[in-house]
Amino acid sequence: MTETAAHAVLRGVTRVYPGASQVHALGPIDLDIAKGEFFSVVGPSGCGKSTLLDVLAGLNPPSAGTIVFEGKPVAGSVPDGVGVVFQEDASFPWLTVRDNVAFGLRRLGMDAAEIARRVDYAVGFMGLADFAGAYPAQLSGGMRQRVCIARTLVLQPRLILLDEPFGALDQQTRLLMGDELLRLWRETGATVLLITHALDEAAMLSDRVGVMSSRPGRFIDLVETGWPRDRDSRIVSDAAFGAVTARLWSSLRTESMKAIGRG
Amino acid sequence: MTRSTRILRARWGVSLGLIVLLEVACRTGLVPPLAVLPPSEMAAAMVELLTTEEVLANVAATFSTVAVAFLGAVLIGFAVGVALHGIPRLRRAIDPLLASYYSVPIFVFYPLLVALFGLGALPLIAIGFLAALPAMLIATLLGLDRVPPVLRRVARMHRLGPARTAALVILPAALPNLFQGIKLSLAYAFIGVIAGEFILSGGGLGYAIAYAYESFDNRTMYGLMLFVLLSAVVSNTLLSAWESRLQRRRGRG
């Protein structure tokens, strides 16, 4: 990774949740994410992954440290060009799939024909074309998550942050959605930060995987995969894939044991 | 036939059955005709009454009083609910009062209201308003509580300001609860106003029923009672229909 092309830079980023209990959730974190990089974060549950996403997106302020996105400090609000897909179901139940996806574009005052074009594309891309007129309550959890992904994608963010977006999907669908995500990443040239609890998913999709310690989360290993840009899920049969997954697991094993109280 | 139409038919069936039963009981003398009018007579009396100017004036008085009390309670209940939601400390102080509000028979304060506002529509509006206000306030608080926090984060991700967040995200998310509040407020306002007229008033449907009762005018009394009953049922049915259309729009009908 080259120093010059850093898209997002984190220095000494720490987050302590204020309040009586003062939970030290994250950091300090130092990280450079390159422009166009596919970066994944794995770590035991509760280690601060979602907190990292919040802070990087400008949804929560860091307690200490700085975040710079495209050369400008992130402070107090979500910068233009950053799109987030949240871990929880965040679809709007009062809007159809199409209106959910169009939500952000309408707010930007874009003209109707352009909105329709982009929405149709994103809805089709996410395999929701047959459900464009349906309401979220009529969809499965996995489909609702795809609605949220589409709603973020239509904004054409330059940095996409995804928090366990495929958590509600079965293994086969996960692999296919992973392929779609890779295709999207290639087509748009966006930088992707993916939080996942699935080591194989991280190993298959990423240029680089950050392994986090148990809370307070810090990076204990950064694994470069060295995959070609035009990879897809078939890489799981590659011998190198096994090696990457094994390395992730050996880094994570001790931390995961700590997280379940056997450390 | 869907489940909901089956339920609807059952409901109508039961209601009709009870009416027919009452009719038969009255006609056969099982129920003394001086105590209860047969339903068909009630309906005939109601139709006749609704052509008299005096009754129409009472209907207009009651309905307009209810409308003012109801709209006031919905608007102010909503506004106070929003404000209280934004001030958690004040809310913690007030919550126990709200919770016990409906255990206080507010009608005991009616003489006080009359002393304050005189004998016109004002004390009636006040009692309808006071009966309806907490229902809307509580529903507003509940609705705002139940907005999933992640939706506020989605709004921030879309870089919406506070006004657009409220209008485009918070309000629609809270709407089902707000609707509950609106329905309850109408019912409470109606009950409050009619009861107020009953106790101490010179006009309105409640007064007319009390007057007919005191002058042993059963026909008028039952005709008016039927009208009040139908008004409550019809207004509630209309609001429910509107509500279920809203729910269907969310795919949960």
Ligand SMILES: Nc1ncnc2c1ncn2[C@@H]1O[C@H](COP(=O)(O)OP(=O)(O)O)[C@@H](O)[C@H]1O
């Ligand atoms: N709003 C909050 N207030 C206090 N503590 C929090 C809050 N959000 C998360 N935490 C705590 O911070 C830690 C990290 O949470 P999170 O970032 O959600 O972890 P992860 O996404 O890795 O599972 C957890 O211990 C969690 O309980």
Ligand SMILES: [Mg+2]
């Ligand atoms: Mg999380």
